Amino acid sequence: MFNASQLWRKRLGQHAKETGRYLRLMFNDHLAFALLFFVAAFAYFYQQWLQTIPDNFPADWIIAIVLGALLTRSPIRTLLKEADTVFLLPAEYKMDKYFQRSFWYSFMIQLYIVTLALAALTPLYFAVFSERPSIWLLYLGIILVIFKIWNLLSSWWMLKERDANSRFMDMTIRLILNILTLFFFLQEDGYIYASITTVMFVLLLLYTYNTVGKKGIAWDLLIEKEDARMQAFYRLANMFTDVPHLRKKAKKRHLLVHLLTRGVPFNQKNTYTYLYRITFVRSSDYLGMYVRLFLLAIFFIFWIPNIWFKLAFALLFIYLSGFQLMTLWNHHRTIAWIDLYPVSIAEKKRSLVDFLLLLMLVKTLVLGIFLYFAASWQEMLMLWGVGGLFSFVFVETYVKKRLDKRLI
Incomplete structure (x- = not known):
């Protein structure tokens, strides 16, 4: 029945x-800490803003x-x-x-x-x-x-x-x-x-x-x-872990693909460099997430009055970009023929690490320019210095360690 x-x-x-x-x-733990910091800071400045509405x-x-x-x-x-x-x-x-x-x-x-x-x-x-x-x-x-x-x-x-x-x-x-x-x-x-x-x-x-x-x-x-x-x-879940049920969709975006790949040398060791760049642009996940985090960071840079919190939020969104884009490593793992590439795992890892560093540095550069208009040139230089150092340490330590664990 x-x-x-x-x-x-x-x-x-x-x-x-x-x-x-x-x-x-x-x-x-990482996302929970970021969300806790975000909610606490937002609530504080929201209350401060209401007093001067x-x-x-x-x-x-x-x-x-x-x-x-x-x-x-x-x-x-x-x-x-x-x-x-x-x-x-x-x-x-x-x-x-x-x-x-x-x-x-x-x-x-x-x-x-x-x-x-x-x-x-x-x-x-x-x-x-x-x-x-x-x-x-x-x-x-x-x-x-x-x-x-x-x-x-x-x-x-x-x-x-x-x-x-x-x-x-x-x-x-x-x-x-x-x-x-x-x-x-x-x-x-x-x-x-x-x-x-x-x-x-x-x-x-x-x-x-x-x-x-x-x-x-x-x-x-x-x-x-x-x-x-x-x-x-x-x-959304695929930005944090592997999701076998996900059906991936690709978008053309010829202009963006051309801009990101025209400087990649045409040789064997840059195979994954080219692949990760076109995946970032043509996938329906990564580029949109990267841009959304950009817009949120710009909003908080102009909305928050305290300069130290401006810097903190800028670093937070730079970190979130690098953390979530690590899933590029497993984006093509279900495509067996990619394993036939005559490229070592070390080159594959180097390509992803270099690309993540590039994306984090670009975000640091652009957010620094917005910080110049929201504060002053001293804060812009401070973000460039701290953000650049943070990006380098993040990819050379945390990202490489996480990728090594996934290789085992």
Whole structure:
């Protein structure tokens, strides 16, 4: 006898076991220390900034946009697999309890994220709306819960719609209504407007349900979305450990490939030098991570007032770049023909170490230039000196030691 509830519990247990194993490897001592430093420093300077916040700061728009975006993004975690199109399709009429549990599981996970965002924005709320009673924050929390359920319902119904443009239009309209409702709620005389946008959201829900909500389940679309989310998690985990389930994608990026490889001599010992450079550019993981860390470092350099913390955050992001890019070593390990290269392991290791040092030095150089505009030329020279020395010591000691362990 088919039991949808039992199937959900089994799938959820397998999912928790697999993701938990990778999360333990991702949050190792180094990353935990970096996150602890990041959160503590951010909280300190966030509190300092709130004491000097200007009167015309658009806090209402900031709160509305951040929370509205989190409400709008409401994926449903179904935990379906590719084979389900064959084995579960005949039992579709018995899957109601399965999808109900997936809906509430998605709700609890996303409500936790919304709660964290609200907790982070609460000091800003009290700093700007200090004259309001604290009960207003409770009302805001109730609105977030109701709108999160509504957004999840709309997302679930739209997963029965195969037209990508229709799904994008629905998400865009929901985003606008979510932001406007929260913005009007934060205004002293915006109750009427917030009520109007709420009614419009309800009408949108009714329209969505009557047009696509009664359609049958689009199994292929549900499985495609679930697989995309798991692959995104695997790409993140692959920056810290080997993930055999990851399907790697390559992008062309001809100009960047040309810029990074034109100076590489065409000889045997530079085989892996060329390979690591085009892998860094064409992979869907490494270049994006490198650029994101760049942007975060620049933000903190300009936002943090204390010069020593500017330097500390710059060094932190330089370290994170080198630490996460070490996974280039295992990027091609499942491709057997690469082992046929007539190149020694020592040359392979030297190529990666040299490339990591180059990337860390480039980040040090550019962050130093931004530090010049955020502080002075003395701090720029200080970062160049300390960052360059740190990069060299890091790759010559820690990186080489880690690579030696992987060679055993």
